[in-house]
Amino acid sequence: MRGLEFKGLQSVEGPIIILERRENVGYGELARIRDRSGVVKVGRILEVSDSAVAVQVFGPTTGLSTEETSVEFLGKSLELRVSVDMLGRIYDGLGRPIDGYPEPFSSEFRDINGIPINPSARAYPQDFIQTGVSSIDGMNTLIRGQKLPIFSGSGLPHNRLAAQIIRQARLKTEESFVMVFAAMGVKYDVARFFIQTFEESGVLSNVVMFLSLADAPSIERLITPRCALTAAEYLAYEKNMHVLVVLTDMTNYCEALREISSIRGEIPSRKGYPGYLYSDLASLYERAGKVKTSTGSITQIPILTMPNDDISHPIPDLTGYITEGQIVLERELFQKGIYPPVAGLPSLSRLMKDGIGPGMTREDHKDLASQLFAAYSRTKQVRNLAAIIGEEELSTLDKNYLTFGDRFEREFLSQSETENRSIEQTLDLGWKVLTHLPREELYRIKEDLIEKYLPKTPIGR
Amino acid sequence: MVEGRIIRINGPIIQADGLARAGLYDVVEAGNLGLVGEIIRMNGDVATIQIYEDNTGMKVGERVLSHGEPLSVLLGPGLIGRIYDGIQRPLDELFQRTGFGIAPGVKTQPLDMERKWFFKPFCKKGDKLERGKPLGIVQETDYLQHPIYLPPNRNEGTLAEVCPEGTYSLTEPVARMGDGTELFLCHSWPVRNPRPYRERLGMEEPLLTGQRVIDVFFPISKGGTAAIPGGFGTGKTMTQHAIAKWCDADIIVYIGCGERGNEMTDVLREFPEIHDPRTGRSIMERTILIANTSNMPVAAREVSIYTGVTLAEYYRDMGYNVAIMADSTSRWAEALRELSGRLEEMPAEEGFPAYLPTRLAEFYERGGRVTTLEGKKGSITIIGAVSPPGGDFSEPVTQHTKRFIRCFWALDRDLANARHYPAISWIDSYSEYGEELRGFWEKVNADWAATRTEAMELLKREQRLAQIVKLIGPDALPDTSRLVLLCADMIKNGFLQQSAFDPVDMYSVPEKQVIILRLIMDFYNRALRIIRAGAPLLKLRSLSVIERIVRMKSQIPNEKLELVQEVKSLLDRELGDLEKEYKV
Ligand SMILES: Nc1ncnc2c1ncn2[C@@H]1O[C@H](COP(=O)(O)OP(=O)(O)O)[C@@H](O)[C@H]1O
């Protein structure tokens, strides 16, 4: 009951405490834990039985004694105080302001777990977002309301790419975004880098930040993205704003989840991650989208580093099964000096099909993108062959493919961090690199489009 | 009614005591909100219950009510076109009532109980109503007849009363049996019990999907079972959507099991706009959706598969051909694993419970083609997506599924990366229905079997050559082998690849499928003779007919197959010239 504190625990093990159940506590609800020096932490009820309660503590449990700790049950879930005045504010990983100002004035609270969106209440996302990055706009188009993660590796420029998207993302209608940024277990300099990006592009007052940095207790990371998405849902679905959410780094989040699961002695599935990792991630990613009752939207860009660059690792794998595509960064391109090193083939935007074409981007977009994918895939095969038999031995056609691949990487994929290309520029560039192939090779493109858009220059010009 | 008290809560698995008189698999109302749950284990007076709704806030001491009935669905007119969650709560109605989020504890009726249906009786007072004998009929949609039978779990007997032709709601009885039982236009049926039929039949009729690689190379029969395994983004969902849109089933039950919400929204948005080429009606008029998306309660995900199959059986029993798309059976297996873990059962492989294969077998066994109790022929085709972790087919769900299905449409990561869609591998896939369906296809085109075998052989040879090409390059091969590579490319680009977005290409009638493939093989056979007569490959490669053949799929609509003549004449002209030149 609120206001009533119970003293004494049965056991403490890592972030989980067990105490005797002495009143009606609700599963999943919030507890407040006070340690012997009076420091208060929050926790969530994991399991209740006739005699005992298990509580997961979102804070360090170092120094918790079984005798001198007291617990208060709050009779509700963890909630976030919401208001449009969240914009411009900085919170910690548990949703408490850390920028030195008081909480925004509001009596509105929202459960940070949200509620699952009814599929028949969703509005299908199909508005094109121009990020100004050719590899995204042209090949893996981002759509308003989409969840499109960046799969990266350590040392790859995922943060710079995310920052570029944040600076440049525009809708055709010129409507702008507000931003929600959640940092989980990242270093201070990464957070600093993003804050600077927001400052420089003059949007700081339109950003809500939740920072649970590397030095915060790892279990806090389980809460951080939920606070961020609760803020986003309030702004999008109740205040009709277009919200862009950046979550970094999801790998740290998943590791916290694994930690808890192993402490609880659950049967692991792959690599020690709990069997419910998929459902748990879905409970975050599925909070992106659009609903029919509001004009707002939530576009999610989760960032994750693939352990050992392995895309089949459970974290990227399960993420890819839930999100609507993925932008994969590739070390090989990065080492060639190509920025952004967006891998040509494994990247995908599943919502692209409905957001491009006449009236949205341009009539040639679908065919052009499909042709570029096909040609680049052929290039990769030719490169493998060239590595074995030598370039000189290749047929003329295969040599054309090598030139194409090279131009595609250096002219189309590659651009500077400040270069903001319009979709027309991107598509024109795509056509330009295709001139390195004979016309008969463009079998994925309709003839009238080739006629209209292919520059009339000879091959290799 | 039995009332118990909650003594333990561990996520969606709870325990309650005082339930000694409740039965295993009874459905319960749990907690103050009356959440729907199902008893999955009994031990003394303690029942272990899985809860189908979010139970945050549930407390020890709250009550649990059992009405002594198993978890059931309501069957009757009005199912078509609706979208339900895993326990048959209508999501469209929930949205109207509670807004965009799915709140726990909301009570709804699966069917519109007020709507009046026009009922035409076939029986009269004094008639004996036996199993499978239609009592009467309701017109469910403009083209769907919905016969009303004695529910298979009711006793046969003499009709004491039959209501006259007229309109009735689902709450009004339309007949009364001699023993006093009232019959309505709807009845409920426990989801875990298969519905009865008279006997199983062979499967000589194809389920035409309009997808060339499937229909020609890896065909499925009406009543057959198929799995589509593939890593993320390889096209499982797109393939299932394409089949749901274009296949020649009468009814589609689409089960979104633990997948994306937007994909269900996509169906809701797109299907009403698409017209069935056979009936001209919107395909939503033959579709029922079950949506238990990844963020919805996991226990209801487990049951959604059974809910879907039971609805399918209901329409099968009327003599319809039903096709089930289950996307994805892996998420269902994971739900089993999660619940099993919470029950602290001993896991078998990768944490999955040891009864996983049994459950998979039970599910796929509910498919099949049968003679119904009435004596009609009906079928359920089951097409299940499988999502193997890391795209590795050696994992338990893929492996066990393989034991119970007869069509395996393996999606290939490399094909998907090259945007070769559908990314169905012609090397790893198989169908065991080819022989059974030979009769059908030979009626479409006498050359079907020959063409199919020839083309498959060509592709196999190409695969072997590709190994060599990887090492020494294509130029080192003789021209006859390079012709194989050229023609295999024509098959891949002009036949196997099929865009779901191209208005002409997205669906091919069987005649068109065979025509395209036959033309490519004719090209190959004649070109081979020309090359053997001494012509260099270059002469053939530069023929304009190649591009024409490859573009036929999107340039020749299903209704204008006569346009093929133009391509054929071009082929005759161009190859004829070379044949003359090289005196073939
Ligand atoms: N037949 C097809 N035609 C065109 N594009 C396709 C086809 N199949 C798959 N795709 C593309 O692949 C993407 C991923 O397919 P999807 O079915 O969602 O994969 P999965 O369900 O296996 O994760 C789609 O968004 C689409 O862009």
Ligand SMILES: [Mg+2]
């Ligand atoms: Mg899918």
